[in-house]
Amino acid sequence: MTQIFQLIPFRPEHAAGLRLRPEADSALALLAPVSELARAYVAAGPAWTFMAGSWPLVCGGAVRFWPGVGELWCWAGEEAGLWSVGFARQGRRVLAYLRGLHGFHRLQAHVRESDPQAARFAEFLGLRLEGRCPGFGPDASTHLLYGRYL
Secondary structure (H helix, E strand, O other): OOOOEEEEEOOHHHHHOOOEOHHHHHHHHOOOOHHHHHHHHHHHOOEEEEEEOOEEEEEEEEEEEEOOEEEEEEEEEHHHHHHHHHHHHHHHHHHHHHHHOOOOOEEEEEEEOOOHHHHHHHHHOOOEEEEEEOOOOOOOOOEEEEEEEO
């Protein structure tokens, strides 16, 4: 059977369907319940869910800091790695939407230093390493700042 993938507008209930990787789940738990974070993120800027059939694999978007500038966020479920090529291609499309339809000229992302997979994804999206942020995470973990002027 062929899996049908689609990118749809994010709804907070999609986050409840994700089985987050343990390190992401534990870091987010330090902030607020995921349902509360999801409502805040959808109110803060454009967001999408990458679906496999009726199952959410990845949720993400951009929190608008001010006109034209945003912070990318991404919550990947454990199953996302099974469809990493399709998901990565969708990520590139999302950046094009953010520029063309939403007027962003700069996007950035903070990536946990201990997550090389997330760093590779940021680089695949065309973001460049701009700096190191010790103690940035909710658990005081070090993050790397990636940015892109579109």
